[in-house]
Amino acid sequence: MKRDSRLSGVLHVLLHMAEADAPLTSENLARAMQTNPVVIRRILAGLRDAGFVRSEKGHGGGWTIARDLAAITMRDIYDAIGRPNLMAMGNRTEAPGCLVEQAVNAALDESFRDAEALLLDRFERVTLAELAADFHARMAARGIHAEEHVHG
Amino acid sequence: MKRDSRLSGVLHVLLHMAEADAPLTSENLARAMQTNPVVIRRILAGLRDAGFVRSEKGHGGGWTIARDLAAITMRDIYDAIGRPNLMAMGNRTEAPGCLVEQAVNAALDESFRDAEALLLDRFERVTLAELAADFHARMAARGIHAEEHVHG
DNA sequence: GTTTCACGTACTATTTAAAGTTACATGAAA
DNA sequence: TTTCATGTAACTTTAAATAGTACGTGAAAC
Numbered sequence: 144m145k146r147d148s149r150l151s152g153v154l155h156v157l158l159h160m161a162e163a164d165a166p167l168t169s170e171n172l173a174r175a176m177q178t179n180p181v182v183i184r185r186i187l188a189g190l191r192d193a194g195f196v197r198s199e200k201g202h203g204g205g206w207t208i209a210r211d212l213a214a215i216t217m218r219d220i221y222d223a224i225g226r227p228n229l230m231a232m233g234n235r236t237e238a239p240g241c242l243v244e245q246a247v248n249a250a251l252d253e254s255f256r257d258a259e260a261l262l263l264d265r266f267e268r269v270t271l272a273e274l275a276a277d278f279h280a281r282m283a284a285r286g287i288h289a290e291e292h293v294h295g
Numbered sequence: 296m297k298r299d300s301r302l303s304g305v306l307h308v309l310l311h312m313a314e315a316d317a318p319l320t321s322e323n324l325a326r327a328m329q330t331n332p333v334v335i336r337r338i339l340a341g342l343r344d345a346g347f348v349r350s351e352k353g354h355g356g357g358w359t360i361a362r363d364l365a366a367i368t369m370r371d372i373y374d375a376i377g378r379p380n381l382m383a384m385g386n387r388t389e390a391p392g393c394l395v396e397q398a399v400n401a402a403l404d405e406s407f408r409d410a411e412a413l414l415l416d417r418f419e420r421v422t423l424a425e426l427a428a429d430f431h432a433r434m435a436a437r438g439i440h441a442e443e444h445v446h447g
Numbered sequence: 448g449t450t451t452c453a454c455g456t457a458c459t460a461t462t463t464a465a466a467g468t469t470a471c472a473t474g475a476a477a
Numbered sequence: 478t479t480t481c482a483t484g485t486a487a488c489t490t491t492a493a494a495t496a497g498t499a500c501g502t503g504a505a506a507c
Contacts, residue, residue, distance in 0.1 A: 144299045145464065145494080146385030154399040155387065162395070168453065176387070179496055184454065201504030204453045217402065229410075231383040233298030235307065235328070242437070243314070246430040247306045250369065254417035258381075258410045265406035278398040285394070297465085297493060320482065331467050336483065353475030356482045 144231050149224055152176055153186055154217065154274065160196065161212055161275055166205030186224065193223040212275055218266035229262050230255045296383050301376055304328055305338055306369065306426065312348065313364055313427055318357030338376065345375040364427055370418035381414050382407045 156172050169180035169187075176183065187206060190196045197209045221227075232255070234248045308324050321332035321339075328335065339358060342348045349361045373379075384407070386400045 144297075144380050144383075146380060147296045147383055147494085148385055148387040150384055151387045151396075151399055151403055154403075155393070155396050158395045158399065166453095170453085175393075180454090181456085181498085182496065184456085188455075198454060199504080200452080200454050200502075202452055202506060204504070206454090228296050228298060228383040231296075231299055231380040232302055233300055235300040235303045241307070241327075242433045243310045243430050244303075244307050245433060246426050247303055247310065249429065250421050250426055251303055251306075254414055254421075257417070258414045261413055262406055262410045265409070269402050274398050274402055277401065278395050281394045281398060299465090318482095322482085332483090333468070333485085334466065336485085340484075350483060351475080352473075352481080352483050354477060354481055356475070358483090 146231070147227055149186060149227065150217075150221055152178075153190070153220055153224055154271070156183065156187070157190075157196070157208065157215075157220070157271060158275055158278060160206055160208050161271065162278075166199060166203065166207050168205040172206065189225060190220070190223050193219075195219065195223060211272075213270050213272035215271045216267050217269045217271075217274075218263060220271075221263070221266055229259050298383070299379050301338060301379065302369075302373055304330075305342065305372055305376055306423070308335070308339070309342075309348070309360065309367075309372070309423060310427055310430060312358055312360050313423065314430075318351060318355065318359050320357040324358065341377060342372070342375050345371075347371065347375060363424070365422050365424035367423045368419050369421045369423075369426075370415060372423075373415075373418055381411050 156176060159172065159175055160167055169183040172183045173180040187196055187198070191198055195209055195215060197207050199205060199207075232251070234244075234251065236244060308328060311324065311327055312319055321335040324335045325332040339348055339350070343350055347361055347367060349359050351357060351359075384403070386396075386403065388396060391397055391400065
């Protein structure tokens with residue numbers, strides 16, 4: 144089963160935006176993420192509607208962070224991209240008539256529910272400011288200057 | 296993201312086999328699972344190699360459980376079907392050169408690792424005997440006799 | 448004001464993983 | 478020796494996600 148990398152991708156993009164002091168275009172970001180500008184716009188559209196980023200058209204336009212990084216958690220971003228499934232497994236049938244299947248589903252559901260709750264709780268506890276700090280720490284550990292972190 | 300239902304499906308099949316007092320053919324099981332006999336054989340092949348079920352050819356042949364249900368956990372079955380991904384999300388890139396991405400991945404990985412560990416621990420604690428008992432309880436609650444549980 | 452730039456989005460195409468199917472070989476029981 | 482059932486390789490279909498194209502809207506530069 145292929146894994147969804149949208150959350151990872153969006154967080155990546157947001158941190159790059161946070162580092163930049165001017166708006167970044169979809170094309171800039173697409174290059175950094177090795178994808179298509181339209182894909183970037185699509186995914187950032189949800190974040191814009193949720194108020195986490197702003198977009199401007201025309202010359203000098205592009206994407207900027209709309210809030211303090213310390214006020215955005217990974218959970219916020221997860222919600223803003225539409226709360227995609229966290230668990231790779233599901234039940235064969237929802238609302239099964241077969242009692243055997245009901246018993247199986249009940250056991251699996253309980254475990255998955257708990258694992259999801261754990262994950263969401265973790266997401267809630269991590270702010271983008273903390274991710275940015277971790278990034279800066281990694282840069283410092285490598286003796287790299289801030290201007291050099293950009294892709295490509 | 297579509298969810299993998301193999302674990303749910305295999306557990307379902309195994310409990311049906313456990314209820315039956317004669318071998319069940321791939322065709323029987325396929326009808327119960329609303330799928331194709333070859334799909335059943337494919338998925339049970341792994342369980343046979345792991346020693347959880349037996350298969351017999353020819354007249355009166357089919358599939359039977361090879362061990363006491365109390366000695367098989369959901370974790371065993373999970374392992375036997377090849378330990379498919381539990382988490383629906385992954386990192387955009389393995390071994391990223393980008394430090395921003397490293398920081399993001401580190402945060403996500405930690406959470407996912409913990410959630411996986413929780414799930415596997417839960418799987419380990421549930422035996423097929425317990426699932427079967429739950430199934431029987433559901434039957435009793437509905438006033439259904441054992442012979443009537445069969446699909447189709 | 449018109450050209451350039453950048454987002455907005457509907458629509459289409461590609462990719463990819465899972466599932467289903469066919470075909471035929473093997474082996475056991477009737 | 479016929480029938481039944483699994484074993485498995487090869488191929489086809491399907492469904493979802495992702496990528497890409499085309500064109501519209503609006504803002505800044507010239």
